[in-house]
Amino acid sequence: MAMELTFGLAAVNIAILLAVLYVYVQNYIAMKARFTLGLILFAFLLLLENSLSLYFNYTMMKMFSPVETELLYIKTLQTLALGFLAYVTWKG
Numbered sequence: 343m344a345m346e347l348t349f350g351l352a353a354v355n356i357a358i359l360l361a362v363l364y365v366y367v368q369n370y371i372a373m374k375a376r377f378t379l380g381l382i383l384f385a386f387l388l389l390l391e392n393s394l395s396l397y398f399n400y401t402m403m404k405m406f407s408p409v410e411t412e413l414l415y416i417k418t419l420q421t422l423a424l425g426f427l428a429y430v431t432w433k434g
Contacts, residue, residue, distance in 0.1 A: 344410040344411050344413070344414040345399065345403060345406065345407070345410045345413070345414075347414055348399060348410065348413050348414045348417050349396060349399065349400065351414070351417040351418060351420075351421045352392050352395050352396040352399070352417060353396065354421055355388075355392045355417070355420060355421055355424055356389060356392050356393060356396070358421075358424045358425065358427075358428050359385050359388055359389040359392065359424065360389065361428060362385050362424075362427060362428050362431050363382065363385045363386065363389065365431050365432070366378055366381045366382045366385055366431075367382060369381075370382060388424070392420075395417075399413065
């Protein structure tokens with residue numbers, strides 16, 4: 343059960359990161375600020391990390407089963423952090 347929740351949270355993280363990345367790219371097109379370019383790279387690398395996490399957790403599920411609860415905790419914290427980042431991005 344914990345591994346399925348981890349998959350779902352990784353998918354939510356990917357959706358949040360795609361939305362935030364869209365905002366950052368639009369801001370970069372409008373302002374051409376180097377800071378915004380850094381935000382784009384940061385969001386892209388997190389997107390890559392979550393995509394790889396989803397893939398490896400799925401393909402090597404038996405290997406991760408002893409630590410599936412811990413993976414769920416980590417992914418939950420990341421989802422909360424990305425949710426806050428998305429909130430700040432849209433409200434800012």
